[in-house]
Amino acid sequence: MDNSSHADVGTSRARRLLCFAVLFIGNTFASCCISLLGPFFPVEAAKKGASKTVVGFIFSCPELVVFLTSPLFGALLSEISPRFMCVSGLWVFSSCVILFGWLSKSPPGWIFIGLCFATRVVEALGTASYMTSCLTIAAGLFPDRKPTIYSLLEIGVTVGFAVGPAIGGFLFECGGYAMPFWTLGGCLFIVGVATLIFLQQNEHHEHSQVSPQSTFLLLRSPLVSLGVLCLTCNCYVFTVWVPGFAQHLQQFGLKTSTIGLLFLTLPLTYITVSLIFSFLIPPKIPDIPIILTSLSALSVAMLLYGPAPFLTFLPRALWLQIFSTVCMGFFTLFVYIGAISCIFTGIR
Template sequence: MSKFTRRQWLTLIVISIADFCNAICVSLQAPFYPQEAHKKGCSATEYGLVFGIFEFVVFLISPIYGQHLNKLGPKLMFNGGIYTTGICAILFGLLDKVEGHYPFIILSFVIRITEALGNAAFLTASFALIAKEFPQNVATTFASLETFFGLGLIVGPTVGGALYQVGGYTLPFAVMGSALFMSAILTAIVLPTHEDEEDREAIPSMLNALKIPGILLSAISIIVTSMSIGFLQATLEAHLRSFYLQPVILGLMFIINGGVYAIVAPGFGWLCDKCISPKVVTIIGTVLVAAGFCLIGPAPFIPVETQLWLTMLGLVLHGLGMAAQLVASFTDALRTSITHGFPNNLETFGLISGLWTSTFALGAFIGPSISGILFDFIGFRNSTMFVVVLHLFVGVLVTIFLCLAKTRSAYVEIKDEKDLDNSSYVKSLQQNSVTESMNSICSLANGISIEKSRPAGMNSLIACNSYKSQAWPKKEASSLTVGPYSYSYGAVNHRNGSATPNSYLQGVA
């Protein structure tokens, strides 16, 4: 971070402020909206759907935002999403003025759906901006933003409850909605503008992206992690009811895993950027979540009764695990998409951002629904095994993938020809190319270089071609699809069709 430019620091600061305020507005109504809805004659099913519809709309709309991010512009989508969320938060605070059961619940759905549209736009654009502005530190900066978002989710219900006691139902929404609106004005002034890229390549759809096994595994990891979060939100209070905890203590139980997540997420981001593969971090996360849920219950095979300290330890492990999985999954999906030929530009960032937001929302929608059903039929301790088995299964899948996948070149971002010239990685490729060219010569008499792995006809073409000195093995050039350069038979070319100067790619004639 010491090497960040002024522009990068300002971008990180304003997005962090917006993330924090947005998370507060999204989680604000949890402590007191159900009570207000009950006064209006709404059932638990009805106001429960008001919460659930939010995640479902985010799941549906995020891929669309991701596909059109470059056309609309990330800054426009980012600010539009914040404005929409802030206005909807203020309007949600006026629902207590609505009389009648059906007008109240219908307006609740309309406002909540509109708020979800804004929130999805904000999240998709923010993740894409991070990938664009911090190409060398995607995981670290993404994790830092998630820290502020996690803190907002923790602070939201607390601040909301305090303001509710002071000024009633409307005050918390008016205060925090206005704060989010002000942060949107700040981002409109400070946030950099990214011009639409004229020579855009055709971006595959999200469905095509999910056909890549590495991206599919990342998406599955996000879904199951989000499901584990929703699982506890719906059933943890009922599980702890036998302890007769005071409301303050019960509220603290709900923020243990979120607090741990907010603290350790940057650390896992640093590991993904600097030390180990994101998929290894994902495996670590699945084990931690599974271990945490074994203690929260505790699991049926652990011969002890439910104990508060054991539940708290399990929540700590869950916070560690979900931080590892969520941070690693976004980073891994982005890197995998680029190494499989997706262009290293804003459209790809938008596609992966939309994928992350959509899959997380899907898990947040499924998790509470399944946990409620399992809790009613088999109880909390037995139902936790569903989460344990699911995460261990994902961990096994990722482990098998790592064992069977072919070794790929490291993730390299090449921005311009100057970077390419100075890249030690390219210099090493140059040396390897020279070595392989020497080894492939089997007849000096006729001057023909023969490579066994290449078709005979191609050997003749290369031998007679004046550009044969630019021979670049395709298997070594795969990583150069990252950035503005791509490979073709016999040479490394710029995407606009102009040949790259071969002074640094000179082989052996």
């Protein structure tokens, strides 16, 4: 009887680990699909008549849609199966990624720009549905290990953002504009099928009782508001850096695949430093001093990137671009650490 009980527990744990592995892979592939545009899309969009400003909006509009709709999807989790939202979100997301690969056939000008925005907005709805339900399902799989589970999913997202541009640049050189979208979009669709299969018998989740109103009530705390503002600044760094990095590096005559590899500098620094410092950071940290110091250093690093016009004594050299992006990856981590600490302090 005892042996049978232990076997059941082992089997249950193995199934939950398998479910979590599928969610982790889905997070990684999803963030790959989001970041793969960096090395080549700004250049290709310019050929279609899109300005740098418009390209920046194309990059950033999904984040705005996710920000606005995530509380709504969170509230719907109490009425709709998280498994359904997870799988359907993945399939909508992957379908839009594949569809984006056909936009090279679109006429130039506002038709191309409009199709880009429409595809990215629908893609963002799938992203919000998937990310919200994924966190709920993961928390239900291991309810006593939520911080660890969320950290691992965050690592998956960061890894995807790190390798996405490199994969996108390599596939672009191999097969042209459509190849990166069709390849990674197809992989993400397959992950959706795997999610449907493996979560069928193991749908562990917690029904959400959070409404959009209660989510925004947390912002009444000054510390929570400060933490959210700092996280917004971190997102600003990525959304400003990604759209223009490829065009900025063109002055050095680099290949698309090389530019894709250079996209690894910022997120890879973020991942490496986070893995090192996760074992060194004490439970209680001075969040406000860390935020102020990190934001100041991050501002200097962003001035070095370019560099700023008034820094006439600095050369426009490739090593300076790499150095500045490494610094940005380093200090965005500490802004994130301080912001999360502020938010948890404010909630308590």
